[in-house]
Amino acid sequence: MHPFKGSVHVPALEQLIARVGRERVPLVMLTITNNSGGGQPVSIENMRAASAVCRKHGIPLYFDACRFAENAYFRLREEGYESKTPKQIAQEIFRLGDGCTMSAKKDGLANIGGFLCTNDDAIAQQEKNLLILTEGYPTYGGLAGRDLEAIAVGVEEVLEEDYLCYRIVSTAYLGKHISDEGVPIVQPPGGHAVYLDARAFLPHIPAEQFPGVALAAELYLEGGIRSVEIGSLMFGAAAKMDLVRLAIPRRVYTQSHIDYVIEVILNVWKRREQIRGLRLTYEAPFLRHFTARLELMP
């Protein structure tokens, strides 16, 4: 079990820059934690190495930082970082980059909103000018003042050790109880979600019949559990895996809610051989997974 499956493949990054040329790489974006690959964290050492490559080539390094605090908490898996606080780790992470995007619905602990950050004052000025044109003045912008205030508090609170511990432990609890019964999941469980491996869960359904969507639909029918496919519907033939993400909303569920989710998944697991594949009846020309319609295979 690799503890940092979200890490970037640094030699591949070097090779890509060499192949396409530095001028064709406007920035490098590193998502912490890696949402489409299992909610897996990136190690600090890996970020340091990626940052060194970017700085060598003069390429800005940006973080998709929406789960920065969960990523910081996973320093417990990394030698030499265990005794630092999540806040110290977060500060160390952001020093390695040039900016970030943030969907504050995640580790901003807010109901809505997000932000864009840069360490470059000239770019910040340009962005603020553009913001006035497109959304509004930076102090209110596209978000109401109360939402900006909630984010300001959220990014501090999210770094509290107790909060992060409860969150990561409840995700791991869900992962452990279903995998102990044989349910295939991405191991180890990520920070915000457990990812079911739908190809292994439903080996009789080929990727073209969307095993991830079939499984997500069954979880909803069985117990009203809403999940999302990350696989062949989302990425088409390029999908290497068919996963079902069980993202856990923060500060919502108690242990008994998680126990209910476990029960529902195990009920579906027991009758997995009867689950059928699906075929598309409508697909939009882009981002089809948001609006697709499917029906059961005959």
Ligand SMILES: Cc1ncc(COP(=O)(O)O)c(C=O)c1O
């Ligand atoms: C890693 C990551 N980045 C960005 C987003 C987009 O967030 P929003 O819908 O707030 O724009 C998401 C949403 O799930 C995400 O998981």
